[in-house]
């Protein structure tokens with residue numbers, strides 16, 4: 001069980017507060033606007049109306065004991081920067097901050113923010129990837145040159161052996177796992193024959209993975 | 217090479233437009249504000265100043281030929297709803313819409329939006345998960361009860377065999393892949409001994425994965 005503080009209750013901050021609470025952590029939320037605090041007070045551990053950029057308030061709350069503090073203030077860049085600076089000075093281990101734009105990001109780096117998040121930018125990139133590769137349901141980046149993706153088997157690949165698909169598309173992507181319906185099937189036990197709607201977990205570079213989705 | 221139209225050039229819409237262009241697609245952007253169009257015009261295929269909720273304009277643009285249209289209008293819920301309705305009526309195959317809140321989401325469902333995206337909400341959930349499970353770098357959900365995660369090997373697990381870790385934590389999570397430095401290592405060739413900073417790709421239910429991160 002961990003302790004978190006969230007400053008700023010826009011959609012981003014509020015979602016984090018409620019989800020961390022659901023995951024059974026202690027959550028303190030701070031916002032300047034009373035209505036947002038009243039809205040959430042009975043759903044989190046503590047909720048206070050306060051200015052999260054006020055160094056005295058942050059010190060009184062002993063935030064350096066917390067596992068992390070999230071600054072989810074939106075428009076008010078100055079408050080976001082002040083809050084970051086004060087929390088770092090107090091010795092808070094992890095200060096995660098929502099950045100409004102690239103300039104804000106650069107300033108936060110200078111102030112030592114542990115992690116900087118751009119919700120619209122990161123979701124924009126994920127959305128573009130999903131639009132560009134419509135059979136990819138999910139993915140993450142393992143670092144240079146390796147992606148792990150989830151791909152849904154399309155009608156045109158129904159019935160083909162995985163070994164044939166790799167050979168015909170000249171791809172050296174690795175098949176890591178297969179989910180069919182509710183179950184993970186052992187795709188190594190015998191040659192795996194693709195079935196439409198199977199969920200494939202694959203590993204490879206962008207080009208190896210792209211090869212797989214080319215028409216046969 | 218696909219064709220996309222993006223209506224609304226906030227951070228979300230603009231990121232999608234630029235990323236889809238970088239992925240070598242044809243991208244048309246539409247915004248009511250001239251400054252945003254001027255800003256981006258030389259970076260995309262076409263950029264027009266127009267009201268994206270005006271049915272005549274949408275029809276003249278032949279958007280039903282496009283692979284997808286993204287409505288990334290923010291505050292103006294009415295424009296977002298009108299645009300969705302008109303695009304569906306025109307026969308656009310994929311209409312992806314950014315929702316401002318849950319009420320907006322429900323209305324968009326009624327209007328037949330193909331996909332509804334909540335950038336702050338989805339990034340808020342991802343951020344909460346990463347705060348709650350600090351050794352998990354990345355993850356996606358494969359559907360009920362199966363997650364694929366990337367976990368960084370911590371100092372306390374350095375030198376332990378994977379089989380020992382699974383046994384001691386009583387976890388039945390599956391190790392899918394291991395990345396060490398720049399390379400994927402064959403973790404099945406011989407018993408895999410964990411090394412600090414190795415990136416593990418694992419599959420399992422939330423509880424199976426959580427078991428792995430418990431102290432030994």
Ligand SMILES: Nc1ncnc2c1ncn2[C@@H]1O[C@H](COP(=O)(O)OP(=O)(O)OP(=O)(O)O)[C@@H](O)[C@H]1O
Pocket residue numbers: 007008009010011012013030031032033036050051052053072073074075076079336
């Ligand atoms: N100094 C401050 N201390 C505490 N809370 C603050 C402060 N300044 C702003 N806030 C709060 O931060 C919250 C989020 O700010 P704002 O609504 O500007 O961001 P946003 O980018 O629209 O948020 P989101 O995208 O997460 O919905 C608001 O509820 C606001 O009251």
Ligand SMILES: Nc1ncnc2c1ncn2[C@@H]1O[C@H](COP(=O)(O)OP(=O)(O)OP(=O)(O)O)[C@@H](O)[C@H]1O
Pocket residue numbers: 120223224225226227228229246247248249252266267268269288289290291292295
């Ligand atoms: N009817 C419309 N037609 C075309 N563009 C529109 C229309 N209404 C609003 N827009 C544009 O949509 C863009 C995004 O809207 P807005 O800034 O309200 O959203 P936002 O939620 O702040 O965006 P983001 O979170 O992506 O930064 C603006 O550039 C605005 O000019």
